Amino acid sequence: MSADAPDPHPVTGQLFASPVQPGTGWPGDPAVASTPVARSPAEVRRLAHQAQDVTDLQACVSVCRACPRLVEWRESVARSQRRAAFADQPYWGRPGPAFGDRSASVLMVGLAPAANGTNRTGRMFTGDSSGDFLYAALHRTGWASQAESTAAGDGQVLKDIRIVAAVRCAPPQNQPTAQERATCRPWLARDMQLSAPRLRAVLCLGGLAWDAVLAAARELQWEGVRPKPRFGHAREFTATTPDLRAIRVVGCYHVSPHNTYTGRLTTAMLDEVLLSLRE
Numbered sequence: 001m002s003a004d005a006p007d008p009h010p011v012t013g014q015l016f017a018s019p020v021q022p023g024t025g026w027p028g029d030p031a032v033a034s035t036p037v038a039r040s041p042a043e044v045r046r047l048a049h050q051a052q053d054v055t056d057l058q059a060c061v062s063v064c065r066a067c068p069r070l071v072e073w074r075e076s077v078a079r080s081q082r083r084a085a086f087a088d089q090p091y092w093g094r095p096g097p098a099f100g101d102r103s104a105s106v107l108m109v110g111l112a113p114a115a116n117g118t119n120r121t122g123r124m125f126t127g128d129s130s131g132d133f134l135y136a137a138l139h140r141t142g143w144a145s146q147a148e149s150t151a152a153g154d155g156q157v158l159k160d161i162r163i164v165a166a167v168r169c170a171p172p173q174n175q176p177t178a179q180e181r182a183t184c185r186p187w188l189a190r191d192m193q194l195s196a197p198r199l200r201a202v203l204c205l206g207g208l209a210w211d212a213v214l215a216a217a218r219e220l221q222w223e224g225v226r227p228k229p230r231f232g233h234a235r236e237f238t239a240t241t242p243d244l245r246a247i248r249v250v251g252c253y254h255v256s257p258h259n260t261y262t263g264r265l266t267t268a269m270l271d272e273v274l275l276s277l278r279e
């Protein structure tokens, strides 16, 4: 591997430079070369507002460059700071687009991609221990076709659920700044708005995802979010959209190694929350 030398995709074998250019054949890449690129918070707001459907929206998300610190980090990891175990794989190196059913009735919201997970594979929660824990649970509870999600193009299919994140680019130390969270929020808000006609529930993995969903819901003028409901595992409340659709907002501890290794979040706890979404 050198900075600009292409490497073979782990599933298809196609050669890609890192970061991956839009529309060059990466499995599940929602963008093409002409997809408009947001380079400022104002452009994020404008392009999110203009997106006609979630497919359109994900294309724009996946090429966004509005947060200079995060663009620098995601691309430098992709080019020259890859984990040794993946040194001869191409790295996606772009924002993580949504993954799952476009017509889902449940939206799952995580915090942000991991540098060697989604930032490598281009798929939400794919390629790290958090994702291993999550996809096994999604499979046990009937939401996912496979117990493992290892790479884009591996055949994994989600049924009636779609995964997004509060912040779409991998942040250093997994910590986006308040400004970066605010800059990325229009992507989430527009996703919630476009999904709302079919949505029954929003599942928030962790307190930061909870805060992002509530902030987006306030911007969309959903009722039930003031005063701010408190985050907790399996806590929930019902939000009401301006056209009077009732949507459950459910909290769940994040599937981070810190939570799963310490037993703060067990497989039984996660399964229970995922099964409750079917009710």
Ligand code: SF4
Residues within 6 Å of the ligand: 044, 061, 064, 065, 066, 067, 070, 071, 095, 167, 168, 169, 180, 183, 184, 185
């Ligand atoms: S974090 Fe969000 S707004 Fe910032 S560059 Fe990534 S996709 Fe764009």
